[in-house]
Amino acid sequence: MxxxxxxxxxxxxxxxxxxxxxxxxxxLGGVCTFVGEVRGQAKDGGRVEALELSxxxxxxxxxxxxxxxxxxxxxxxxxxxxxxxVGKLYPGEPIVxxxxxxxxxxxxxxxxxxxxxxxxxxxxxxxxxxRDGAWHWIEPRxxxxxxxxxxx
Amino acid sequence: xxxxxxxxxxxxxxxxxxxxxxxGPLETTLAxxxxxxxxxxxxxxxxxxxxxxxxxxxxxxxxxxxDELAFLPPVSGG
Numbered sequence: 619m620x621x622x623x624x625x626x627x628x629x630x631x632x633x634x635x636x637x638x639x640x641x642x643x644x645x646l647g648g649v650c651t652f653v654g655e656v657r658g659q660a661k662d663g664g665r666v667e668a669l670e671l672s673x674x675x676x677x678x679x680x681x682x683x684x685x686x687x688x689x690x691x692x693x694x695x696x697x698x699x700x701x702x703x704v705g706k707l708y709p710g711e712p713i714v715x716x717x718x719x720x721x722x723x724x725x726x727x728x729x730x731x732x733x734x735x736x737x738x739x740x741x742x743x744x745x746x747x748x749r750d751g752a753w754h755w756i757e758p759r760x761x762x763x764x765x766x767x768x769x770x
Numbered sequence: 771x772x773x774x775x776x777x778x779x780x781x782x783x784x785x786x787x788x789x790x791x792x793x794g795p796l797e798t799t800l801a802x803x804x805x806x807x808x809x810x811x812x813x814x815x816x817x818x819x820x821x822x823x824x825x826x827x828x829x830x831x832x833x834x835x836x837d838e839l840a841f842l843p844p845v846s847g848g
Contacts, residue, residue, distance in 0.1 A: 674777055674840055676822030738847055744778035745846040755779045755846070762847035 620697040621686045625679055627705050632715045639699045643719040646696050650726035651717040652734055658709035660749055668748040669713070671704045678704075678742040685736050693729035695720050700733060702743070735765040772833035774799070775840040780816070783807050796831040796839070817842040 620642065622635075632653045640649050656669045682700055690698045699717040707713055714737060718729040739762035746755045772793050776784040784807055791799045800808045810816070818828040819840040825831070833839060 672777065672781075674775070674819070674842065676840075677819060677824070677842070739845070741845065742777075742842065743845055744843070746779075755782075758844045758847040 619690055619695060621683070621690055621700075622698070623679065623682045623686050623700045624702075625673065625682070626701055626703050629707075629711050630701065630703070630715075632701075632712055635699060635701060635715065636717050639697065639717055640719065643697045645721075646719040647721040648723035648726045649717060649719045650723070650730045651715065652730045653712050654714040654734075656707045656709045656711050656713050660747055664749045666709055666747050666749060667751075669707045669709075670746050670748070670753070671702075671707065671713070672744045673704050674742050681741055682737070685733060685741065689718070689729045689733045689736075692732065693718070693720065693725040695725060695729055698729065698733070700737075702737065702741075704743070732769055735769065738762060739766050772799075772835065772837040772839065775838060776811075777840065778843045778846070780807075780810060780841050780843055783810050791833065793833045793835050793837070796833060799833065811841050813843070815844050 622639065632651070636651055656666070658666055660666050682702065686698050686700050689695070695718050697719040699715070701715040703713045716730050716733045716737070718726040720726040720729065739758070744755070746753045771790045774789045774791055776787055781787045800811065818825045819842060820831065821838055831839065
């Protein structure tokens with residue numbers, strides 16, 4: 619089982635990671651990939667000009683590694699790829715990519731769903747949006763807690 | 771010196787992501803900060819990490835030379 623977890627500071631093309639990841643697991647029965655991109659529309663309907671993600675080096679990457687290991691064990695994966703951007707991003711840019719390889723599809727699909735819910739609500743990232751020339755911090759939502767509760 | 775690190779909106783309140791402070795009891799350090807910032811740092815939802823380790827019980831911290839104490843507000847979510 620291989621786990622590849624990275625924080626990326628520059629724009630990335632998911633396919634350049636997913637291709638080699640899939641190739642590295644001959645004999646897999648299924649690979650499931652989720653790619654999240656920066657939305658151009660804010661929750662209040664306004665236009666998002668940019669998104670900035672900050673993190674805390676001593677906790678963020680170790681936390682992602684622990685999450686990846688938990689997901690890989692829980693769903694019996696052959697491999698898990700987990701990429702997350704930090705820094706300043708613009709609408710349409712990939713912000714997160716999770717890809718899971720497994721012998722059967724359900725494990726791959728569920729592992730990605732599990733990893734995404736935890737990356738969104740339970741990982742050390744802080745986000746702020748640039749709207750109308752001013753930065754606004756993004757607060758936690760009730761939905762995030764509901765998303766996590768699905769896995770308890 | 772020791773170092774305080776402010777994440778998320780706390781960095782805005784603090785006017786920067788870091789602040790060098792004299793070693794000693796955290797209570798003394800907080801008392802010297804602007805009241806609005808100190809209150810925000812003591813919010814029960816703010817987690818505290820000492821030298822990269824999350825603290826379960828943040829009471830009674832005494833900063834030593836070279837310590838890094840990070841204040842982590844709730845993460846942003848989706």
